Amino acid sequence: MPAYLEKINPPSDDKRWKMVAATMKKLGNRPSDLIEALHTVQQTFGYLDKPGLIFVAAVLKVPPSQVYGAATFYHYFTMKPQGEHTCIVCTGTACYINGAAALLKSIEAREGVRPGQTTPDGRLSVLTARCFGACGLAPVAVVDGQLESRLTPDGLQNRLEAILKEGIPSHAR
Amino acid sequence: MLAEELKTVADREHEAESARTACINVCAAASCQALQSEELRKALAQAAAAQGYGPEACTVRQVGCLGLCGAGPLVSVDPGGILYQRVQPSDAEEIVAALEGARVERLALDPAMPFFTRQHRIVLENSGRIDPDRLEDYIARDGYTALSTVLHEMHPADVIAEVTKAGLRGRGGAGYPTGLKWETVAKSAGSQKIIVCNADEGDPGAFMDRSVLESDPHRVLEGMAIAAYAVGANEGYIYVRAEYPLAVARLKTALRHAERHGLLGGDICGSHFTFRISIRLGAGAFVCGEETALLASIQGLRGTPRPRPPYPAQAGLWGYPTVINNVETFANVAPIIRNGGDWFAALGTERSKGTKVFALAGSIHNTGLIEVPMGMKLRDIVFDIGGGIPGGKRFKAVQTGGPSGGCIPENFLDTPVDYETLTGLGSIMGSGGMIVMDETSSMVDVARFFMEFCMTESCGKCIPCRAGTVQMHELLGRFCERRARTADLRMLEALCDLVRNTSLCGLGQSAPNPVLSTLRYFRPEYEAALVPDGAALASNNGAHGGAA
Numbered sequence: 116m117p118a119y120l121e122k123i124n125p126p127s128d129d130k131r132w133k134m135v136a137a138t139m140k141k142l143g144n145r146p147s148d149l150i151e152a153l154h155t156v157q158q159t160f161g162y163l164d165k166p167g168l169i170f171v172a173a174v175l176k177v178p179p180s181q182v183y184g185a186a187t188f189y190h191y192f193t194m195k196p197q198g199e200h201t202c203i204v205c206t207g208t209a210c211y212i213n214g215a216a217a218l219l220k221s222i223e224a225r226e227g228v229r230p231g232q233t234t235p236d237g238r239l240s241v242l243t244a245r246c247f248g249a250c251g252l253a254p255v256a257v258v259d260g261q262l263e264s265r266l267t268p269d270g271l272q273n274r275l276e277a278i279l280k281e282g283i284p285s286h287a288r
Numbered sequence: 289m290l291a292e293e294l295k296t297v298a299d300r301e302h303e304a305e306s307a308r309t310a311c312i313n314v315c316a317a318a319s320c321q322a323l324q325s326e327e328l329r330k331a332l333a334q335a336a337a338a339q340g341y342g343p344e345a346c347t348v349r350q351v352g353c354l355g356l357c358g359a360g361p362l363v364s365v366d367p368g369g370i371l372y373q374r375v376q377p378s379d380a381e382e383i384v385a386a387l388e389g390a391r392v393e394r395l396a397l398d399p400a401m402p403f404f405t406r407q408h409r410i411v412l413e414n415s416g417r418i419d420p421d422r423l424e425d426y427i428a429r430d431g432y433t434a435l436s437t438v439l440h441e442m443h444p445a446d447v448i449a450e451v452t453k454a455g456l457r458g459r460g461g462a463g464y465p466t467g468l469k470w471e472t473v474a475k476s477a478g479s480q481k482i483i484v485c486n487a488d489e490g491d492p493g494a495f496m497d498r499s500v501l502e503s504d505p506h507r508v509l510e511g512m513a514i515a516a517y518a519v520g521a522n523e524g525y526i527y528v529r530a531e532y533p534l535a536v537a538r539l540k541t542a543l544r545h546a547e548r549h550g551l552l553g554g555d556i557c558g559s560h561f562t563f564r565i566s567i568r569l570g571a572g573a574f575v576c577g578e579e580t581a582l583l584a585s586i587q588g589l590r591g592t593p594r595p596r597p598p599y600p601a602q603a604g605l606w607g608y609p610t611v612i613n614n615v616e617t618f619a620n621v622a623p624i625i626r627n628g629g630d631w632f633a634a635l636g637t638e639r640s641k642g643t644k645v646f647a648l649a650g651s652i653h654n655t656g657l658i659e660v661p662m663g664m665k666l667r668d669i670v671f672d673i674g675g676g677i678p679g680g681k682r683f684k685a686v687q688t689g690g691p692s693g694g695c696i697p698e699n700f701l702d703t704p705v706d707y708e709t710l711t712g713l714g715s716i717m718g719s720g721g722m723i724v725m726d727e728t729s730s731m732v733d734v735a736r737f738f739m740e741f742c743m744t745e746s747c748g749k750c751i752p753c754r755a756g757t758v759q760m761h762e763l764l765g766r767f768c769e770r771r772a773r774t775a776d777l778r779m780l781e782a783l784c785d786l787v788r789n790t791s792l793c794g795l796g797q798s799a800p801n802p803v804l805s806t807l808r809y810f811r812p813e814y815e816a817a818l819v820p821d822g823a824a825l826a827s828n829n830g831a832h833g834g835a836a
Contacts, residue, residue, distance in 0.1 A: 145588075146588050147586070147587050147588040148588060149588035149589075150568070150569065150571055150585060150588055151568070151569065153571070154530065154569055154571065175588075177588070181589070184590050185571075185588070185589065185590055188573065188590040188591065188747075189570075189571030189572055189573050189590075189591070190571070190572035190573060191530050191531070191570070191571040191572030191573075192571060192572075206492075207492030207493055208492045208493035208649070208650070208687065208690070208721070208723045208737070208738075209492075209493050209649035209650050209655075209723055211492075211737055212649075212650045212651060212723060212725060212729060213650070213651075244531065245490065245492050245531075245572070245574070245741075246490075246491075246492035246493060246494075246495075246531075247318075247531060248318060248319075248489070248494075248495030248498040248499075248531075248532065249318060249319045249322055249357075249495070250357075250493055250495055250647060250649035250650075250655065250721075250723075251319050251356075251357025251358040251360070251649060251655035251656050252319055252322065252323070252357065252358070252360070252655075253649060253650075253655075255322075261322075262318075262322035263322075264322055264323060
């Protein structure tokens with residue numbers, strides 16, 4: 116193999132890329148590890164960006180188009196950086212029956228953001244998920260990694276105000 | 289680990305069990321964990337120590353799902369099998385003080401509740417009774433004895449014959465006979481065969497697989513290993529949703545323990561049989577529950593299905609013959625081997641054998657996980673086990689099968705649950721999600737909710753599904769907003785027919801089901817939303833009053 120293909124440089128000298136590369140290597144650096152590799156990148160940086168995708172493509176020897184295809188096909192992957200805090204509202208059937216729509220409406224009314232959006236100050240991202248499997252506690256939302264159960268619009272709003280006041284970044288939890 | 293060693297471990301565990309005064313089990317499945325059950329466990333352990341119970345006298349441990357998720361956090365106390373609901377850390381002292389006396393009445397659940405007495409647990413027999421992170425707990429309850437028996441005393445063909453005799457059918461929803469699937473793979477040419485466990489539980493409202501993986505992960509691994517021996521596979525994959533971090537963590541722990549003790553990996557149980565399992569994470573694509581899409585995803589590709597045949601049993605992962613079964617299917621295997629196919633076949637209906645795990649949720653008193661014999665009436669599940677509808681509201685429909693299923697109205701509630709009867713009612717068994725709806729739910733809205741789901745989850749490969757779901761969603765929107773015409777209703781029905789018959793995979797073929805079943809049983813709701821022909825469309829604001 117030509118030398119220029121052997122050495123693949125990460126997108127930046129951020130040390131976290133070394134960890135990502137090590138994890139990919141541990142998996143075997145095979146093309147079939149693409150989804151696992153994307154999970155690793157997103158877990159490390161919170162989202163996927165273009166330079167990251169190109170790096171993964173080079174390491175696994177997969178065409179960049181295929182990497183981009185996978186990254187945009189699977190809903191779990193996001194190519195947008197997330198806000199400081201995240202609120203993921205479950206929109207599964209049980210939560211839908213028990214009032215998930217009202218939760219989303221109240222967030223939109225008070226925070227001015229819809230699912231998939233981040234507040235202009237970058238403090239809160241609102242997302243939806245297809246079911247956390249906690250249907251017995253519906254409606255639920257995951258706020259900064261913590262599942263909140265049997266929510267009312269006011270209950271969720273109080274929780275959001277509390278985390279926004281605390282100022283604990285989501286990745287620290 | 290050899291058979292004798294398994295027995296030694298089991299004996300040791302049983303001895304420790306009979307030596308202790310009490311055992312406090314705290315539910316540590318995702319649902320109760322979300323309600324801070326870990327804090328509760330610590331509080332209980334502290335209280336036990338403070339009241340003079342050593343760890344040998346009173347064990348406080350985490351266990352899997354105790355079933356009644358809606359009343360969590362749950363705690364059970366042995367001996368006696370007392371179950372406490374909505375327990376807070378502040379209740380710990382009182383619970384420990386009651387260990388050798390009368391139970392704490394204000395927290396106790398009635399063990400005579402139909403929710404408990406009417407269940408028949410096979411898949412969930414260890415759920416809530418063992419610590420999922422302890423291999424010894426599983427072994428103490430006959431864990432891995434079936435695998436050991438199979439490897440040392442049975443021919444692969446005998447294993448398949450036993451599963452066939454049991455009449456076990458795929459629990460992922462389609463109900464394909466498991467024995468037949470295994471036989472096809474066993475007979476397929478080539479030395480390399482693969483076992484895949486489908487744990488991509490994407491139906492919203494379904495959490496059976498999550499619960500089984502979180503509560504009894506070794507059971508699934510044992511089932512996979514038995515399947516591997518039966519068909520001659522040495523490699524296995526578990527494809528599990530990334531949205532289930534706790535299930536993934538428990539699986540990883542179980543895998544590590546099983547490998548370390550020679551229950552997976554090379555020379556399993558002292559035989560010459562080798563079987564290795566890898567975990568693959570899903571990435572939030574519902575279509576990956578479809579087997580060919582799932583295989584594509586394991587191979588690192590976009591999860592799009594391909595036409596069958598060839599079926600995965602002939603050409604699956606990387607072209608090798610592959611067994612793909614659901615979590616619950618694998619969880620049924622070890623008990624079938626231990627107790628015999630006849631024992632299993634004696635349960636259930638003529639064509640659907642054994643039990644089925646359902647996730648009960650929605651507008652119902654007792655939300656949680658249940659396991660009942662096939663053939664139980666829907667009415668018994670909803671009103672007896674489920675405790676009926678809260679808030680004095682009237683029952684309207686029960687939805688089974690998620691976005692691929694349908695809504696079943698009250699007059700069919702006496703139907704016994706099995707694969708064929710549910711299909712006959714225009715729904716499907718599905719993987720086991722059961723959502724109860726009361727009179728406040730609009731069936732047209734429900735149909736649109738599921739269509740929106742199918743629309744966003746359509747992989748886009750075939751046109752009927754990709755374009756058809758968008759058009760059906762738009763048409764359903766007209767009904768929800770009460771601006772639909774008779775022609776829209778005709779178009780909706782025509783599209784249902786087209787998408788059902790011409791889509792490539794199960795997602796598209798079943799996407800019209802929620803519409804078709806609500807049209808069948810709740811047609812007046814659609815008709816009430818029609819604007820009379822010839823009448824001018826009211827403006828958006830007036831549409832509601834005008835059409836109603």
